[in-house]
Amino acid sequence: MDNLMWVEKYRPKTVAEVIGNEDAKASFTNWLIKKRREKAVLLYGPAGIGKSTLVYAAAHDFKYNVVEMNASDIRTRKAIMKMAAPAVSLSSLDEFSFETKGNLLLLDEVDGIFGQQDRGGVGAIVKIIQNSRIPIILTANNIEIQKLRPLKKICHLIRFRRVRIPLIVAFLRRICQAENIPAEKEALEILAQNSLGDVRSAINDLQTFCESRKILRKDDVQFIPLRNRGFNIYDTLKGMFSANSSVEAMKILNNSLIDYDTLLLSIHDNLPLHYKNPEKLAIAYEALSKADVFRGRIQNEEWRLLKYVFEFLSQSTTIAPGEFQPFNFIFPPTKRYLLMRTSAERTLLKTICTRIGAKCHVSQKTANSEYLPFLKIIFRKKSDQASQLAKWLRLDNSSINYLKKTN
Ligand SMILES: Nc1ncnc2c1ncn2[C@@H]1O[C@H](COP(=O)(O)OP(=O)(O)OP(=O)(O)O)[C@@H](O)[C@H]1O
Ligand SMILES: [Mg+2]
Incomplete structure (x- = not known):
């Protein structure tokens, strides 16, 4: 698949092509x-x-x-x-x-x-x-x-109103045909419905789910996170990148309902689209990496550090205030980056493996490769066994949630 964003590649060139x-x-x-x-x-x-x-x-x-x-x-x-x-x-x-x-x-x-x-x-x-x-x-x-x-x-x-769902389904189908990716009707319907009539989001989601797939099935999109009707990720990104100062960006961040990790990854994805100047881009990534460091430290329940995460995130999007040029944001975070664990996740993983290691007398590495996959299966089933294990390993809520959610 080429690197072009589909929202750009399939942007209508004529009035007739604009749907709804x-x-x-x-x-x-x-x-x-x-x-x-x-x-x-x-x-x-x-x-x-x-x-x-x-x-x-x-x-x-x-x-x-x-x-x-x-x-x-x-x-x-x-x-x-x-x-x-x-x-x-x-x-x-x-x-x-x-x-x-x-x-x-x-x-x-x-x-x-x-x-x-x-x-x-x-x-x-x-x-x-x-x-x-x-x-x-x-x-x-x-x-x-x-x-x-x-x-x-x-x-x-x-x-202008939100675009009707059947029109979005048809539009997504045309994109899949052009990309040579057969797609199940239900899969496209789920994506379109989830977009709440926002064509840009629907296309972005489609591209994310089609990445590295030869065919798109209903099951692939079954667990798409529901879009927020309020201050969604798009509003948050747009607000933060177009803010006049980091203080303004912070206000937007304070009102956003998006979880910090998704936001961190999304800002990560979008920085190069915003800063064309390599020096500014470097400064922005520097600020973002500091946000990531503090995010990692919060894992030990040090929530007072959250203000530093906010501060560095806000700084990273406002290195050159006043130079905002609208662009098509990438979100949700591309799979590529999701594969790269955030430092928060790494810290969490380390904590869990240390606990397993101590109880089972194995190294962290063995805990990770041989014990963790089974724990994840047990935790996903929400059994009594899972809660007993959690007690035995003295896992906190964030560790339990991590084991439940990751594959
Ligand atoms: N009605 C539509 N028909 C076809 N494609 C659309 C339509 N609306 C949006 N898109 C796709 O979404 C992308 C973004 O659309 P556009 O920038 O025109 O939205 P907008 O309404 O101006 O949003 P904003 O209020 O955020 O500026 C386009 O590049 C195109 O790929
Ligand atoms: Mg516009």
């Missing part, structure tokens, strides 16, 4: 190609359902150039005026693009910008919209935030 939200799609393309009453449109709705993709697909179909500005470009009034003003004025970039119908300006994820402190940004965007001669498209997940009010008043609002 037919009304919203029609309403958007109508606005774009007919005489526009409002100069700007605001596409809003949950993450991963094709808002940004649709803008690029429509630009492709109707031959527009996309001039994109995102969170890091447009925090201040000055920055907005500097970047957007030339793009929307009469002497716009159109002059350089005879082949196209002209430019359109995409302000992607505006709620992300104004959720944080806004230094005149909203006012500047309102002005840009009022004076614009080219179509302006804004996207957002949440339009209920106070700061967006002035924009809502002057934009044509188009709501």
Whole structure:
């Protein structure tokens, strides 16, 4: 399998290929190609359902150039005026693009910008919209935030909803066909249902489960962890990577429902997508490795150390605040990295094997290779025998959970 992420590889190139939200799609393309009453449109709705993709697909179909500005470009009034003003004025970039119908300006994820402190940004965007001669498209997940009010008043609002499950199933099936991986219908249904209508998550899950498989069966995806409806891993990653400071990233982390190990691995996977500069990437990994060290020490119930884990995790995603460029996050952690045990897991394993070694008079190594596999089988069955063994070996709850869950 190649290394390309499927969300990129199978990103729709044309409007027709974007699945779901037919009304919203029609309403958007109508606005774009007919005489526009409002100069700007605001596409809003949950993450991963094709808002940004649709803008690029429509630009492709109707031959527009996309001039994109995102969170890091447009925090201040000055920055907005500097970047957007030339793009929307009469002497716009159109002059350089005879082949196209002209430019359109995409302000992607505006709620992300104004959720944080806004230094005149909203006012500047309102002005840009009022004076614009080219179509302006804004996207957002949440339009209920106070700061967006002035924009809502002057934009044509188009709501996007979660994509219906059967459409996602069909889409996943097409990907499997293209990848030459036969898939059971039920397997695709489970993945689609679990995505809760978020196409990006569904494709990411599919890729994770197809990795190193020649065929995808229902049983392979049976135990997929249920996605959280609240602050899910995607929200957490997006929030942490786009935060302005480590303090802001920490706030997001505090509200996340994701377990620390998954988060640590996910940040690990995504750092190279975020930091293109090798020096910054090295600093970020350094911070992450410190987080991992403290995570390992917590295993001995030293929860006061958690604040250091948080601090280093938050640092690792905000080495270069203000330089955030949206990208397609990798999650859940790729299998490759799951195979690499976190130091937390190694510490736990060592504790268990030491206990076994002491009781059974064998080395840690023998405990690991010859005793542990049987213990795991016993513990997975939740028998009386398991609880007696746990008592005998004086295993704590995290060790017991580890034995229950790992294969
Ligand atoms: N409706 C869709 N049809 C086909 N593919 C989709 C659709 N929605 C999302 N995808 C896939 O998911 C990826 C992410 O989609 P996109 O970036 O457009 O989501 P979004 O709605 O803009 O999310 P966000 O609010 O997080 O910016 C795309 O690259 C594409 O592979
Ligand atoms: Mg988007």
